[in-house]
Amino acid sequence: MTGSGRFFVGGNWKCNGSTASIKQLVNELNSASIENDVDVVVAPPFLYIGQVIGSLTDRIEVSAQNCWVGKGGAFTGEISADQLVDVGVKWVIQGHSERRHVIGESNATIGKKSAYALSKGLGVIACVGEKLEEREASRTTAVVFEQLQAYADEISDWSKVVIAYEPVWAIGTGKVATPEQAQEVHAAIRSWLSEKISLEVALATRIIYGGSVNRSNCAELAKKEDIDGFLVGGASLKGPEFVSICNAVTAKKVAV
Numbered sequence: 414m415t416g417s418g419r420f421f422v423g424g425n426w427k428c429n430g431s432t433a434s435i436k437q438l439v440n441e442l443n444s445a446s447i448e449n450d451v452d453v454v455v456a457p458p459f460l461y462i463g464q465v466i467g468s469l470t471d472r473i474e475v476s477a478q479n480c481w482v483g484k485g486g487a488f489t490g491e492i493s494a495d496q497l498v499d500v501g502v503k504w505v506i507q508g509h510s511e512r513r514h515v516i517g518e519s520n521a522t523i524g525k526k527s528a529y530a531l532s533k534g535l536g537v538i539a540c541v542g543e544k545l546e547e548r549e550a551s552r553t554t555a556v557v558f559e560q561l562q563a564y565a566d567e568i569s570d571w572s573k574v575v576i577a578y579e580p581v582w583a584i585g586t587g588k589v590a591t592p593e594q595a596q597e598v599h600a601a602i603r604s605w606l607s608e609k610i611s612l613e614v615a616l617a618t619r620i621i622y623g624g625s626v627n628r629s630n631c632a633e634l635a636k637k638e639d640i641d642g643f644l645v646g647g648a649s650l651k652g653p654e655f656v657s658i659c660n661a662v663t664a665k666k667v668a669v
């Protein structure tokens with residue numbers, strides 16, 4: 414079983430950047446030559462979303478890195494999905510490992526946030542992934558399936574969901590999963606979708622890989638049949654390198 418969706422590459426800028434560095438990054442992206450058959454999204458910190466939307470080419474869509482669980486109101490320090498839509502944001506990342514393991518978000522909250530964001534018309538980049546000790550205890554698929562189930566408990570329409578498999582041990586460590594390790598989990602996720610949701614959703618949903626992706630390792634990963642793109646952290650802060658990763662879609666086309 415192989416996915417049929419377009420290649421998708423997201424750049425997660427995390428809590429990085431300044432007015433000046435983001436201006437430069439946007440200029441680099443605007444002048445880049447990106448292959449046609451890849452969807453490209455960047456996720457700046459909230460504060461810079463206006464700057465990015467006002468200056469970035471329409472070729473690239475803008476994502477938030479998080480949002481509040483429901484409608485806005487008296488929730489100091491939060492940003493609602495309604496507000497993201499209002500300023501032109503198209504996507505939101507949910508369940509990133511840093512939000513799960515540093516900030517302490519639960520599976521249940523992440524599922525609710527995702528459903529609310531989808532109900533407002535945002536696309537959701539739904540992250541899953543195991544910690545090193547979970548992998549070493551052979552619990553990788555158990556953990557990932559539990560995280561997927563929490564999304565499935567709340568989501569009924571999967572058409573705007575992209576699943577990002579990001580093993581925690583590979584994030585920001587320089588220890589990328591091997592293409593075989595990533596493919597194994599991606600295939601398991603697709604089978605899970607087929608069994609628990611539907612064959613149609615399993616085939617249509619993009620499953621992207623994140624964790625120490627760079628310009629040197631992206632082509633080999635992209636060749637794997639169930640790897641439909643990437644969620645890139647550190648390397649997405651360098652315009653030319655991020656564009657090379659987007660253009661790894663050419664390696665995918667040669668492989669299929």
Ligand SMILES: O=C(CO)COP(=O)(O)O
Nearest residue numbers: 425584585624625646647
């Ligand atoms: O967390 C990530 C993307 O969301 C991956 O980060 P790195 O690419 O820096 O490992």
